[in-house]
Amino acid sequence: MLRLERRPEASHLMSxxxxxxxxxxxxxxxxxxxxxxxxxxxxxxxxFFINPISDLWGVSELLLKATPLMLIAVGLAIGFRANVWNIxxxxxxxxxxxxxxxxxxxxxxxxxxxxxxxxIIAGCIGGMLWxxxxxxxxxRFNTNEILVSLMLVYVAQLLVSxxxxxxxxxxxxFNFPQSAMFEDSALLPLxxxxxxxxxxxxxxxxxxxxxxxxxxxxxxxxxxxxxAGFAKDAARYAGFSARRMIWIGLLAGGAMAGxxxxxxxxxxxxxxxDQVSSGYGFAAIIVAFVARLNPVGIFFASLLMALLxxxxxxxxxxxxxxxxxxxxxQGMLLxxxxxxxxxxxxxLRWKREVAA
Amino acid sequence: MALTKIIxxxxxxxxxGALSGAGMAADNVGFVYVSPIGxxxxxxxxxxxxxxxxxxxxxxxxxxxxxxEGPDAERVIREMAKRGDKVVFATSFGFMNYALKVxxxxxxxxxxxxxxxxxxxxxxxxxxxxxEGRYLTGVIAGEMTKSNVLGYVAAFPxxxxxxxxxxxxxxxxxxxxxxxxxxxxxxSWFDPGKERQAALTLLSQEADVITHxxxxxxxxxxxxxxxxxxxGYHSDMSKYGPKAHLxxxxxxxxxxxxxxxxxxxAGTWKPTSVWGGYxxxxxxxxPLNKAIPADLQNRIREMEKQMTAGKLHPFAGPVVDQxxxxxxxxxxxxxxxxxxxxxxxxxxxxxxxPN
Numbered sequence: 075m076l077r078l079e080r081r082p083e084a085s086h087l088m089s090x091x092x093x094x095x096x097x098x099x100x101x102x103x104x105x106x107x108x109x110x111x112x113x114x115x116x117x118x119x120x121x122f123f124i125n126p127i128s129d130l131w132g133v134s135e136l137l138l139k140a141t142p143l144m145l146i147a148v149g150l151a152i153g154f155r156a157n158v159w160n161i162x163x164x165x166x167x168x169x170x171x172x173x174x175x176x177x178x179x180x181x182x183x184x185x186x187x188x189x190x191x192x193x194i195i196a197g198c199i200g201g202m203l204w205x206x207x208x209x210x211x212x213x214r215f216n217t218n219e220i221l222v223s224l225m226l227v228y229v230a231q232l233l234v235s236x237x238x239x240x241x242x243x244x245x246x247x248f249n250f251p252q253s254a255m256f257e258d259s260a261l262l263p264l265x266x267x268x269x270x271x272x273x274x275x276x277x278x279x280x281x282x283x284x285x286x287x288x289x290x291x292x293x294x295x296x297x298x299x300x301x302a303g304f305a306k307d308a309a310r311y312a313g314f315s316a317r318r319m320i321w322i323g324l325l326a327g328g329a330m331a332g333x334x335x336x337x338x339x340x341x342x343x344x345x346x347x348d349q350v351s352s353g354y355g356f357a358a359i360i361v362a363f364v365a366r367l368n369p370v371g372i373f374f375a376s377l378l379m380a381l382l383x384x385x386x387x388x389x390x391x392x393x394x395x396x397x398x399x400x401x402x403x404q405g406m407l408l409x410x411x412x413x414x415x416x417x418x419x420x421x422l423r424w425k426r427e428v429a430a
Numbered sequence: 431m432a433l434t435k436i437i438x439x440x441x442x443x444x445x446x447g448a449l450s451g452a453g454m455a456a457d458n459v460g461f462v463y464v465s466p467i468g469x470x471x472x473x474x475x476x477x478x479x480x481x482x483x484x485x486x487x488x489x490x491x492x493x494x495x496x497x498x499e500g501p502d503a504e505r506v507i508r509e510m511a512k513r514g515d516k517v518v519f520a521t522s523f524g525f526m527n528y529a530l531k532v533x534x535x536x537x538x539x540x541x542x543x544x545x546x547x548x549x550x551x552x553x554x555x556x557x558x559x560x561x562e563g564r565y566l567t568g569v570i571a572g573e574m575t576k577s578n579v580l581g582y583v584a585a586f587p588x589x590x591x592x593x594x595x596x597x598x599x600x601x602x603x604x605x606x607x608x609x610x611x612x613x614x615x616x617x618s619w620f621d622p623g624k625e626r627q628a629a630l631t632l633l634s635q636e637a638d639v640i641t642h643x644x645x646x647x648x649x650x651x652x653x654x655x656x657x658x659x660x661x662g663y664h665s666d667m668s669k670y671g672p673k674a675h676l677x678x679x680x681x682x683x684x685x686x687x688x689x690x691x692x693x694x695x696a697g698t699w700k701p702t703s704v705w706g707g708y709x710x711x712x713x714x715x716x717p718l719n720k721a722i723p724a725d726l727q728n729r730i731r732e733m734e735k736q737m738t739a740g741k742l743h744p745f746a747g748p749v750v751d752q753x754x755x756x757x758x759x760x761x762x763x764x765x766x767x768x769x770x771x772x773x774x775x776x777x778x779x780x781x782x783x784p785n
Contacts, residue, residue: 135505235617239586239784248547249588249773250523269535271501342501349500349524387506390494397466397496 078416079423088418093364093371096411097378103406113393121392122399126384134270138342139380141272142167142334144279144372146358148286149330151367153323155290156299157306160324162208162223163331164355165230166201170332171339172234172242173200175253175346178260178339179242189259193336201332202325204230209324213317219324227355235348242346252347262340275337280373282330287369295322331355360408379404459483459691460510461493462503462529464522465620470665471645475681476521476544482684487691489516499524504532511536517694519687520544529553540694540701544683545590547770549703556686559707560590561597561769562737563679563715565744566730567661568601570676570718571609571639573726574659578608581632581640583649585619587784591643592772594679597744598641599778612637613781622648633658639676650675659721666716678716685711705766708737745769750777 101119108118127133146163153160160166173196181189208222235251244254262273290296299319302309310316334354339346361379365371386400461480463473473495480491492515494506503525510518511532517540520529526546533541533553541553549555571580580602584591595613602609612635614628625644629652632640641661642649647670653660654671662668662678686706693699706712715734718727736742745764749757751774758764775783 138501232617248770251586251588252524255527271504338501342504344527347499347524349498352498352500352502383502384505387494387497387502387509391460391492391506391509394492397494 075425077423077425078420081419081421084418085421088414089366092414092418093366093375093411095414096364096407099410099414100403100406103410104403107399107402107406111395113395118389118393118395121388122385122403123381125388125392126381130268131270132384134266134268134272136377136380136384137272137276138270139383140376141276141279142337142354143358143361143376143379145275145282145330145334145337146327146354147361147365147372147376148279148282148369149327150358151362151365151369151372152286152289152296152299152326154303154362155296155367156302156319156323158320158323159220160205160208160223160327161220161359162205162225162227162355163327163358164351164353165223165227166204166328166331167335167338167351167355168227168230168234169204169335170197170201170328171335171346171350172237173197173332174336175242175256175339178256179253181260182254182257185259187259189257190262190340193260193340194333197332197336198329199332201328201330201335203328204332205324205328209321212320212324219320223324231348234346234350238346238348244345253345255345256340260340261344262337271342273337273341275334275341278333278337282333283369283373286372290369299323331358357404360404364407364411378407382407457489457516457691457695458514459489459491459687460507460515460518461491462497462506462510462518462520462522462525463493463495464497464499464524465645466495467493470647470662470667470670471620472664472681473521475664476519476683479683479687483687483691486684486688487695489691497525501528504528507532507541508535511539511541515539517542517691540690540699542690549701552701554690554699554701555703556683557590557705558681558683558712559705560679560681560713561593561744562707563713564594564597565601566715566733566737567641567677567679568598568603569605569733570601570722570726570730571598571641571659571661572602572604572606574676574722575602575606575609575639577636577638578606578610579636579638580609580611581629581635581637582611582613583625583628583632583640583642583644584613584615585644586617587615587773589770589772592774593769594643595779596749596772596776600744600749600776603778609778611779611781613775613779615784616644618644620645622646625649626652629653629660630656647671662716668716668719673719673721675716676719676722680714680716682712682714708734709740751775752777752779 105115108115127136150160150163174193177193177196208219211217211222212219238251242253244252262275265272298314302319338350357379361375365375382400382403389395389399390397465473467473467477484491497503497506507518507529519542521544523545526543526548529541529543530548530550530553533550537552543555545557582595599611612632616624616628625646625648629640629649633656639659640653642663647667650660650662650667650671653674659676660674662675664681666678666680668675733742743763747758747762748760751757
C-alpha cells in the first residue's frame with residue numbers, strides 16, 4: 075500500500091519544484107472549473123491567462139498591478155525568513171499612503187522634486203511606524219505579532235476612513251469621502267510615454283528586489299535571520315539577538331508596504347480615498363510563500379498573482395463568470411502549494427503489507 | 431444524472447454561443463458595478479436596469495461586478511471602451527475620476543457616471559432623488575409609530591445620505607409633530623453585522639419604526655426578529671421581513687438606460703446631468719404592507735401623484751435646522767444647490783452630526 079514516509083532530510087529539489095507543481099495543478103484545476111461552470115475550458119484558459127496580456131497595454135497593466143505586490147512581498151519575506159510573522163502589511167500600506175498624502179496635500183502649491191522625495195520618505199516611515207507597534211509589543215511584552223499586526227489593519231482602515239471624511243476631505247468635493255486630486259509635482263513620473271500607467275514605483279520594486287536579494291544572501295544580518303528561521307535555539311546559542319531580528323523583520327515589511335501605499339496614492343490614484351488598498355497586503359503574503367521567500371521568485375509570483383486579478387476581470391467581461399473567480403484561483407494556488415509542500419519533508423513509498 | 435446535467439448545460443452553452451455569434455452586429459453596452467449583484471441592494475437595482483435595457487433595445491450587455499473604487503476601475507472601464515462598447519455605465523461614486531480619465535482617450539464612447547459631479551465632453555451624469563421616497567416613508571412612519579421614536583442606520587454623512595435622513599423626519603413630522611429620529615452611523619456601506627447591531631440598539635432605545643441607508647438587508651431582518659417595523663432601501667426587501675417591511679424606497683434605472691442608449695444609437699445623445707425622481711419614474715415605493723391602514727395607503731398614493739406632478743416637495747419651507755436656523759422660508763422649496771450641500775440635520779433629529 076501507499077505510505078507517506080518522512081525523508082531523512084528535506085528535499086532541496088522538491089522545495090523549488092513545489093511552486094511549479096502548484097501552479098500546474100492550479101491551471102489544470104482551472105480547466106475543470108471552467109468546464110463545471112459550463113464554459114469551454116480552452117476558451118476560458120485563453121480569456122483568463124492569455125487575453126489580459128495579449129497587447130503591450132495589457133502587459134503594462136500587469137506590471138502596474140504587480141508592483142505593490144513585489145514591494146510588499148520582498149519586505150515581508152525578510153521577516154518571514156526569521157519566523158517573524160507580519161500579517162498586517164495591508165494596514166502598513168494604508169498608513170504609508172496616509173503619510174504620503176499628508177505631504178502631498180501640505181505642499182499643494184509647490185513645484186519641484188522635493189515633494190515626491192518627502193512623500194517617499196513619509197510613506198516608508200508611516201509603514202514602519204505602524205509595523206513598530208507589533209514589534210514593540212512583541213519585544214517588550216512578548217505579544218503575538220500575528221494578532222497585533224492583523225488587528226492594526228482594521229484600525230488603519232478606520233483611520234483612513236475618518237481622515238477622508240474629515241481632515242483630508244476635498245473642500246470642493248461635495249462632502250464625498252476623498253482628498254483633493256494631487257498636483258503634478260506629487261505624482262510619480264510614468265516610465266513609458268505610451269499612455270500606460272506604469273510609474274517609477276516599478277523601478278523602486280526592482281530595486282527593492284535586488285536590495286532584498288543582497289540583504290538575504292550576502293549580508294551577515296540576513297544570514298542571522300536565516301539561521302533564526304531554521305533553528306531558533308542555534309541562533310540564540312550563537313548570540314544572535316532575537317529582539318533585533320524582530321525589529322528588522324517588521325520594519326522592513328512596514329517600510330516596503332508603506333512605500334507601496336505611497337506609490338498607490340501618488341501613482342494610479344492621484345489622491346487618497348478609503349479604497350487605498352485593494353487587498354495587496356494580504357495577497358503579498360501568498361506571493362511571498364509561492365516565491366519561497368526568494369526575491370527572484372517574488373518577481374515571478376507577483377506577475378502570476380497580478381495575472382489572476384486581470385484574468386478574473388476578463389473572465390467576467392467576456393464569459394459572464396462571477397467576480398469571485400480570481401479568489402478561487404488564488405485559493406487553489408495556495409491549497410496546491412501547501413499540498414505539494416508536504417513532499418518537501420515526506421515522500422510516498424509503496425510498501426507491501428507484511429503479515430505479523 | 432449529474433453527468434447528463436453537465437452535458438445538457440454544455441449543449442445549451444454551445445447553442446447560446448452560436449446564437450450570440452449570429453447577432454454579432456448588435457451594439458454592446460458595459461456596466462461597472464461596485465459590489466456583487468446579489469439579490470437586493472444598489473447594484474441589484476442597476477442590474478435590473480441592465481436586463482430591461484437588453485430586453486427593450488436588443489443591445490447586448492456585459493458587466494463586471496465587485497470592482498474596487500480604485501485604480502482597477504480604470505482598467506475595467508478602459509477595456510470596455512477599447513473593445514468598442516457604445517455606452518459604458520459606471521455605477522458608483524468612486525469610479526468618477528477613472529471614468530473621466532478614460533473618457534478623454536475614447537471620445538467616441540459615451541460614458542455615464544452615477545452619483546458623481548464631474549461632467550465631461552462625453553461623460554454624462556445620473557443620480558436619483560432618493561429623498562422623495564424617503565419623505566413618503568417618513569409619512570408612513572409618523573403615522574405608524576406608537577413610541578414616536580424612529581431610527582435610522584446610516585453609512586456616511588455625505589449629502590445624499592443627509593437628504594434621506596432629513597426627508598424622512600420631514601415626512602414624519604408633517605403628520606406627527608411629536609416624532610423624533612435617532613441616527614446611528616456605521617461607517618460602512620455594507621457590513622451586515624454592524625448594521626444589525628445598530629438596528630438592535632435603535633430598537634432597544636424605543637424606536638419602533640426603523641430604516642437604513644446602507645446596502646444590506648440586516649436592518650429589515652432585525653426589525654422582523656424584534657416584531658417592529660422597518661422600511662427597505664434600494665430594493666423591495668419584503669421577503670426578508672414579511673411582517674416588518676412596510677415598504678421600501680426603490681430605485682429604477684431601466685428607463686433611463688433605455689433612453690440613453692437609444693439616444694446614443696440615434697446620435698442625439700448629449701452629456702447632461704440627470705437628477706431624476708418620481709416624475710422621471712426613477713423612484714418608486716415597493717408594494718405597501720397590509721399592516722398600513724387603507725386610509726393611509728390612499729393618502730400615500732395621492733401624495734405620490736402630487737410628487738410626480740411636482741406639487742409636493744419634501745423640503746418645502748419652512749425647513750429649520752437643529753439649531754433653529756431657518757434654511758428655507760415658508761412658501762419656497764429647497765434648491766438643488768442647497769440639497770447638494772446638505773451637511774446638517776433638520777429639526778426632529780435628536781442625534782448630532784458626526785464631526
